[in-house]
Amino acid sequence: MVGGAQQVRVALAQVDAAQAVSAKEQQAVAHEHTLGEIARASARQLQAQQEQRQALELRLAALDAKEHKELTDAQAENDRLQRLYAGADAERKRLRIEARVAANDRVVSDTAGAGSVGNGASVELSERAGSAVWNIRGGMISDRAKLAYLQGYVCEQRPDIEACKKRE
Structure with a gap:
């Protein structure tokens, strides 16, 4: 025997x-299944990220269009006012600014109370100074529009920032 x-x-x-080969085959199948699950989860995550990115790009494009239109409109209004100013006669070309000055900041009589506000005073600027005011105004319009755009851009990227929550 x-x-x-x-x-x-x-x-x-x-x-x-045979059992060892069968166990190894089962391990290989299980490993392949796990890798497939990981790949599918990664694909879903990538798809979600791409959709978020596309939505962000659309919001930023809308923000850009809105802010650009507002800037263009404000610049056009400034240009219109500047042309109106430039086309006026010499008397009207002088830019007048109404100012309220505290009484203790200007020469007043002894009977005026300290710290009181005097009546409005008119300040007249020369043509050159008036032109500079229009240029300064144009720069302020441009800077304000740029700042609004940048703030909007940051808030689109990071809506969790406290300042962005207050904008809504």
């Missing part, structure tokens, strides 16, 4: 080998 025992041992070894 020595030969029969040998055959039994060989048969058992073959069964063990």
Whole structure:
């Protein structure tokens, strides 16, 4: 029976080998399944990120269009006023600014109370100074529009910032 025992041992070894191969195949299948799940999860995450990016790009394009229109309109109004000013006669070209000056900031009589506000005074600027005022106004309009755009851009990127929450 020595030969029969040998055959039994060989048969058992073959069964063990087959089971080991089967276990390795099962591991490979499970590993492949896990990799597939990881790939699908990554694809879903990538798709969501792409959709968020596209939505952000649309919001930024709308912001850009809105702020550009507001800037263009404000610059056109400034240009219109400047042309109106430039086309006026010499008397009307002088830019007049109404000012309220505290009484203690100007020369007043002793009977005026300290710290009181005097009646409005008119200050007249030369043509050159008046022209500079229009240029300064144009620069302020441009700077204000740029600042509004940049604030909007930041708030689109980071709506969680406290200042952005207050804008809404």
